[in-house]
Amino acid sequence: MKVSLRAGERIYVNGAVLRVDRKVSVELVNDVMFLLEGQVMQASDATTAMRQLYFIVQLMLMNPTDVRDATALYGQHHAALCAVCESKEMLEGLAAIDELVGATRYFEALKRIRGLFPVEQAILAGTTTEFPFQAA
Known part of the structure; x- marks a missing residue:
């Protein structure tokens, strides 16, 4: 692969x-x-649940020799998202992300997470017809 x-x-x-x-x-x-530098999320930008998930997986990719803590954090965060999410699109995306992370395909997982940012934004803005998160 060639990178400029x-x-x-x-x-x-x-x-x-x-x-x-x-x-x-x-x-x-x-x-x-x-x-690439443009794909790196700063901690201060991890302001939503999916962005936090992205940041956690990013840590796994950036420090592949020590993923134990990040893997534990990922498991907790992913499970919490799955527990409150009712959106079929989000649940399918989260399942695909979990498979990619389990196969240590972190870059592909990050790409899939980025693809769900607009879905999450629509949910948070209330512009979706689904009720994707359970009421607390």
Whole structure:
């Protein structure tokens, strides 16, 4: 896989942070876990349940040698989301995400989570016809 980076941009590869000083293309010739700087969510941006799930899975991808704590946190957060969610689309998405995380396919899981951000936003804005979360 070939990745193009701009000057000053960072890429996170198997837990290492690399910053380039000029425009460069990098070819990743073996199977690695990586995130581009634009895909990295800051803790302060994890303001909704799905964004928090994204942040947790991101931690698993960025530090693959020590995922024990993040895996435990993921399990708790995922279970809590499944327990309160009634939206079929969200539940199917959460099931797919769990399969991807279980197979250590973190990048694909992050992509699937990002795909559910608009669904979550519609739920939170009350613009969906479903009642996706149970009343507390």
